[in-house]
Amino acid sequence: MLLHNIEDVRKEITEWRKSGLTVGLVPTMGALHNGHLSLIKKAKETCDKVVVSDFVNPIQFGPSEDFDKYPRTLEADMDLCNKEGVDIVFAPSADEMYGEGQRLSNDTLTYVCPPFFYVNTLCGKSRTGHFDGVCTVVLKLFNIVQPDYAFFGQKDAQQVIIIKKMVNDLNVPIKIIQCPIVREESGLALSSRNKYLTEQGKKDALVLSKILNNIKSCYKKGITDVSALKETAYNFLTEKHDLEYIEIVDKYTLEDKIKADDNSIALIACRVENVRLIDNIYLGENS
């Protein structure tokens, strides 16, 4: 069922609640791919009812970012959700989410602001205000849907860590389920932004996963010095790659590490054909 209004969603979910059904939420910006599909499948396994939100959230995009051209494919998203037995696709307008004609600014709207130490690193460094926008919209969706479980992909690792922190800090009564990265056979992590890439770009983009896999295998061979591990990235990069960061940090707190350990995560952000791509890998796990 496709719903555009908050009140309609609430009405439906109130009925489910009365019947004692559990509810799962998969927050997305649409342009659904197999990564999202894995979240939806996990939600269907875990909960009686599943809501997918499909909303390109303006307040998490910077002024020079790709909000306008971000892929919007609601019809295809609906087909996929119907096939998977999703109960509600919630696709609100920006006016529905933020108030008609509301100026989208922290001058005029209440924001949820994750801790500076979690934001002033990795993607947050180049995307000022991004995670404020993410936390704000996610908390709004949590309050609208009031799910028992919410499902996020490890692909956006900093995002999941920040959302888990928000849930903990604000006592949000929702369990966050993190699902593994889904990759093409080539190793490329699925992303809605892959649509911007040419075939050649997709090949060039493989260096992200190659760099991370190589760091992990170096770590498994006993190299723990973070500088040395990061240094190995440069063997893969060419003039096709505009590296934004390569970091190895604590997987819970995002704190920088000097020595990598089994609680470390390696993360990369890199532009290929001017498309910003991210990827990451847990060093301590076998998957």
Place this chain on the structure above:
Amino acid sequence: MLLHNIEDVRKEITEWRKSGLTVGLVPTMGALHNGHLSLIKKAKETCDKVVVSDFVNPIQFGPSEDFDKYPRTLEADMDLCNKEGVDIVFAPSADEMYGEGQRLSNDTLTYVCPPFFYVNTLCGKSRTGHFDGVCTVVLKLFNIVQPDYAFFGQKDAQQVIIIKKMVNDLNVPIKIIQCPIVREESGLALSSRNKYLTEQGKKDALVLSKILNNIKSCYKKGITDVSALKETAYNFLTEKHDLEYIEIVDKYTLEDKIKADDNSIALIACRVENVRLIDNIYLGENS
């Protein structure tokens, strides 16, 4: 029932929910007086079950404010709550609310930040970060108790306006009930901070309500020019009064007014015996 732990509160409330009972929350910092009592009575009238939180929230006090000496009277608070049939008094420690040994800072904790235009005025001007601390703890309490209704006093007018704005902006599924200011027969608005005043101080403090009543009666006589209305305050002030602000603003948005109207609220903050007191009055209403 006195509870100190979040989990105990949740357990109790889950049972109520299963029985279909409605829940009201009265958030307080303890030191309960007849103002709080009026909120509790209203909550008892409105809801099947009533929770009073009793927590002096460290993150809403500035470094030079009265956090340490703020009155703490849990035993007397319990007596009053028991007499009124309050179902749970929730009195957590700071460790329980923010995590053991957690540094209380926006470097390390997720905050809820109300809009700059709502904060950069009135009490917010002199109390940097105060309303961030208020919104954060109130949202935490909302998420812990998940009440149907929450009750706030008009005494802290800017606070109620900001909390209503937060509830609206973040789609919090809770109805905010605002209750009128309770006054001593003298006209002095009840406040936990009145305990700091001497008998003489209490007399000197009467100018706050006198100034506001006078502004309202001038308005009722047809004076709408805000500068002229504010000017009338100075007839009452003596060297005993350290005025922080006297303002007439929109009662929904806190926007400054040039001409007062029936949507205006007059607010005052003034120190007497170095105790910071606040008071306010709606110009358009008869009460």
